[in-house]
Amino acid sequence: VQLVESGGGLVQPGGSLRLSCAASGFTFSSSGMSWYRQALGKEREWVASITSAGGTTNYADSVKGRFSISRDNAKNTVYLQMNNLKPEDTAKYYCKGNTYGRIYWGQGTQVTVSS
Numbered sequence: 001v002q003l004v005e006s007g008g009g010l011v012q013p014g015g016s017l018r019l020s021c022a023a024s025g026f027t028f029s030s031s032g033m034s035w036y037r038q039a040l041g042k043e044r045e046w047v048a049s050i051t052s053a054g055g056t057t058n059y060a061d062s063v064k065g066r067f068s069i070s071r072d073n074a075k076n077t078v079y080l081q082m083n084n085l086k087p088e089d090t091a092k093y094y095c096k097g098n099t100y101g102r103i104y105w106g107q108g109t110q111v112t113v114s115s
Contacts, residue, residue, distance in 0.1 A: 001025035001104050003095050008109030011085055015113070019080040021095030021106055028076040029053075031099040035069060035080045037091035037111075044094070048080060063089075085113045 007019040019035070030052050038044040048059045048069040057069050068081040078095055090113050097104040 003097060003104055003106030005093065005095055005106045005109040008093060008111045010112045010114065012115050013086060013113055015085050016081070016083045017085065017111060019082065019093055019095075019109060019111075021078045021080075023076045023078070023095075023097060023104075026097065026099050026102070026104060028097070029073040031097045033069075033071060033078040034096045034098070035078075036094045036096060037089075038094070038108075039088075039091040042091075047093070050078065082111070085111075087113045089113050 002024045004022045011017055032051055034049040035047040036044050037047050050057045050069045050071055054071050066084045071078040092108040092110050094108045095106045
């Protein structure tokens with residue numbers, strides 16, 4: 001099982017980034033997928049989730065209206081489009097897969113929002 005995040009980097013406040021998480025080794029199309037983030041010195045927090053078929057999405061209040069989660073089951077990939085980024089969005093972002101109760105985590109990708 002592997003989840004590999006990419007797309008992180010340094011961006012100025014107000015900028016955008018698109019994170020990707022490529023999955024392998026499990027039935028991606030049957031898995032609910034989520035994004036979490038962990039800032040330095042803080043606990044990991046949930047950011048957004050999407051159901052297996054992509055019909056339902058949910059967001060933390062702190063990112064609602066700015067972030068968008070989506071998935072392409074043909075490519076076994078989940079995305080997080082992040083717009084109007086703020087310094088407080090600085091964190092390491094992780095994707096998580098949930099397949100019939102089995103949980104998988106990626107290694108994370110760093111997002112830094114700074115001028």
